[in-house]
Amino acid sequence: MSKMITVRDALNEAMREELQLDEKVFLIGEEVAEYNGAYKISKGLLDEFGPERIIDTPISEMGFAGMAVGASFLGQRPIVEFMSFNFSMQAIDQVINSAAKTRYMSGGQIACPIVFRGPNGSAARVGAQHSQCYASWYAHCPGLHVLAPYSPADAKGLLKAAIRSNDPIIFLEHELLYGLQGEVHGPEHCEPFKAVVEKEGTDITITAFSFVLGKALEAAKILEEKGINAEVINMRVLRPFDIESLTQSVMKTNHLLCVEEGWPVASMASEQAMLVMEHCFDYLDAPVARLCGVDVPLPYAVNLETLSLPQVDDIVQAAEKVLGKK
Amino acid sequence: MIVDKKTAQKMLAKMMLIRRFEERAAAAYRDGHICGFCHLYIGQEAVVVGAQESFKSGDAVITSYRDHAHMLSCDMTPRGIMAELFGKKSGYSKGKGGSMHMFSIERGFFGGHGIVGAQVPLGTGLALALKMQKKDNIAFTYFGDGACAQGQVYESFNMANLYDLPVLYIIENNGYAMGTAARRHSGDKALYERAHAFDIESCQMDGMDVLKVQEVIAESAEYVRSKKRPFLIEAQTYRYVGHSVSDPGNYMPKEEKQQYKDNDPIGKLSSYMLENGLSSEEEIKAMDNDAKASAKDAYVFAENDDLVSEDELMTDIMEDQNV
Structure with a gap:
């Protein structure tokens, strides 16, 4: 462990390091670029990597999730940010039917190396449509990895491993944890997918x-x-x-x-x-x-x-x- | 003359192969070898065959569940496709996909998708990848008139325009969204005009005339390739059969069906080739016999192929099964 940072910065650091490491990695979603992320998770990434790799989208979850899955079929490695996992319901067909099932349906020919990430579960006083936990929804489906980090070390190490994985990954963050402080490892370290x-x-x-x-x-x-x-x-x-x-x-x-x-x-x-x-x-x-x-x-x-x-x-x-x- | 002998013969042979393959698939369904959903392309052959003349190595093709013809046009083998329809081990997906879910990275074919309209964002994403990889390639994204009622199609158009993506959208308008006639699912008659709302250039074409299709797609594919911009084509076509093998298609008026059959793409190209001295009657007959033989060979191959090993049940789910 090297230094104390927040979960927010740990996620940012994970994406930055992986974007630096592999030019096939890109980030796509609503407000991820010029706005620096609705929750500032992607702060500074547009400046460093440019609009070709940090891509703002219209409010079209189904469209951009499907588009990212299509890009992954050809070897790109998208990180899709949902502003909230509640909005992933708009895109769940693409997540399940297109991302999770294609490796199997193609007899192992087509990989879908993609990460769907964003805040999941309750926040503070945002009401029913913005406060649902989708862990068991996604955990139900074969073909996916479902991760739910707690600490900055989880956040950084698991996200880096997720971005490097050749499988589709559901990465459930939590708005109320973004400010949590903790130690993280250096750029080489990935966390194993274990409790x-x-x-x-x-x-x-x-x-x-x-x-x-x-x-x-x-x-x-x-x-x-x-x-x-x-x-x-x-x-x-x-x-x-x-x-x-x-x-x-x-x-x-x-x-x-x-x-x-x-x-x-x-x-x-x-x-x-x-x-x-x-x-x-x-x-x-x-x-x-x-x-x-x-x-x-x-x-x-x-x-x-x-x-x-x-x-x-x-x-x-x-x-x-x-x-x-x- | 707008087409040389070699190209005309190649397109005719391909349309014949598709027709005979689909007839064999229907027979195999009746024989109990193929189950579940099986959507045939009989009558629509000119669209994909004319379009694939513009396919270049490295391009990507994606379509819906009515996909056998697209795979044959990508030069995927009749044996591999038929074996998949039979659920056998030599099928393109080892029997795990079936009629609607086959792929071949080698041939540039990315499925085979069973959710109406879902392949449109996926195809747009293939184009995004091609752009990111700075390739001179394009993504052929096929969908039907039925898919034109899905919102994600327009989300895709919007982004293809915003991001300047090299995607060629091809609407195969066969007049029916399953059993719902186009006039009952779309208030506007010209689907291609919808692209204009997204600043995407588009046109309509006779999808029963392979020479016309080949000409129009050649031009539009070149536009997508050179301008790095999306383009949309609406092909007006028809299927002589129901939505799937189990649909008798009673909602399709007899006169309407006959009108299209009188305008059959295979008959039309055959006549053109005879009139212009591109082939003799004997040659055309021989081509059809070859198509029948290939379809029969695929059937026999699939029938004799083994079922996929039961050890395969739990493979190909994820790469990192035990991370």
């Missing part, structure tokens, strides 16, 4: 990804004060899911709580519960529990919004319940 144990523990495994991982880490501190030693796993790779990291931890702690911002139905938490059933059911001392976003379109009102998303206290209580302490 990370953020805090070791023995009593219960808590899995989380993206923004709520921070809440899970805070909850673990409170649990520590209560004499509960929780292991917290950063589930930053959602497809192909890192089954080994999950099962190893559960076989040690014998308890599992899955925390997630997205809705509970057909969620990443549902999937983890099933994976544990299939791989290490006999190690469980209590039923797997999930703490997801409440099953409603995310409200605007501050009190209702807070109620809708997993909070630190909710995580503490849910963990205690799994352990039979509540």
